Amino acid sequence: EVQLVESGGDLVQPGGSLRLSCAASGFTFSDHYMDWVRQAPGKGLEWVGRSRNKGNSYTTEYAASVKGRFTVSRDASKTSLYLQMNSLETDDTAVYYCTRGHGDYNWYSDLWGRGTLVTVSS
Amino acid sequence: DIQMTQSPSTLSASVGDRVTITCRASQNIDNWVAWYQQKPGKAPKVLIYKASSLEGGVPSRFGGSGSGTEFTLTISSLQPDDFATYYCQQYKSYPLTFGGGTKVEIK
Numbered sequence: 001e002v003q004l005v006e007s008g009g010d011l012v013q014p015g016g017s018l019r020l021s022c023a024a025s026g027f028t029f030s031d032h033y034m035d036w037v038r039q040a041p042g043k044g045l046e047w048v049g050r051s052r053n054k055g056n057s058y059t060t061e062y063a064a065s066v067k068g069r070f071t072v073s074r075d076a077s078k079t080s081l082y083l084q085m086n087s088l089e090t091d092d093t094a095v096y097y098c099t100r101g102h103g104d105y106n107w108y109s110d111l112w113g114r115g116t117l118v119t120v121s122s
Numbered sequence: 123d124i125q126m127t128q129s130p131s132t133l134s135a136s137v138g139d140r141v142t143i144t145c146r147a148s149q150n151i152d153n154w155v156a157w158y159q160q161k162p163g164k165a166p167k168v169l170i171y172k173a174s175s176l177e178g179g180v181p182s183r184f185g186g187s188g189s190g191t192e193f194t195l196t197i198s199s200l201q202p203d204d205f206a207t208y209y210c211q212q213y214k215s216y217p218l219t220f221g222g223g224t225k226v227e228i229k
Binding site for chain 1: 123154156158160164165166167168171177209211213214216217218219220221222223
């Protein structure tokens with residue numbers, strides 16, 4: 001079955017760290033760009049970061065709000081995507097979605113996981 | 123950054139109505155726009171990509187149009203399953219950005 005399953009969401013104190021995981025299955029993981037998108041409670045969608053595909057050396061891009069604090073990586077052998085989040089702030093509280101990119105020149109999200117909740121609070 | 127301004131933010135409509143949602147980009151994005159539908163407590167689902175291409179499995183009552191800076195999502199005949207929140211997204215340049223969302227409510 002083609003799916004994405006996120007895990008790792010938790011309650012963490014401001015300044016703390018957390019690593020989210022996304023297990024991909026049912027498709028050739030290395031062929032696709034992969035994104036993290038988040039949604040704060042009651043708010044809209046915010047793109048967080050991207051890992052390009054193997055053909056583009058798995059290079060990454062980030063939103064300004066997380067650059068220098070968050071790192072997107074992947075383990076191709078485990079077909080997993082990760083989001084390492086450091087120096088967490090209360091504004092990082094959100095449901096974090098892992099998405100699969102589809103395209104050839106520019107890439108949109110054609111497959112989404114169910115999300116995992118990160119709460120940053122003291 | 124490219125700003126995506128979506129309107130209206132809320133829309134009240136009846137089953138069978140034709141519904142149009144607009145998204146305006148702050149600069150030219152050619153046709154690199156996707157539209158997503160999100161229901162409460164669920165992940166978003168893509169409806170339209172490249173401004174007007176229908177994603178596989180999406181009902182044909184959904185349509186997209188536009189290029190440059192002005193884009194629309196149209197639902198030709200609103201069905202009970204369509205009451206949800208809709209988002210546009212530009213994916214021409216980084217950072218990728220979403221519109222603020224349009225909640226389609228039952229009138």
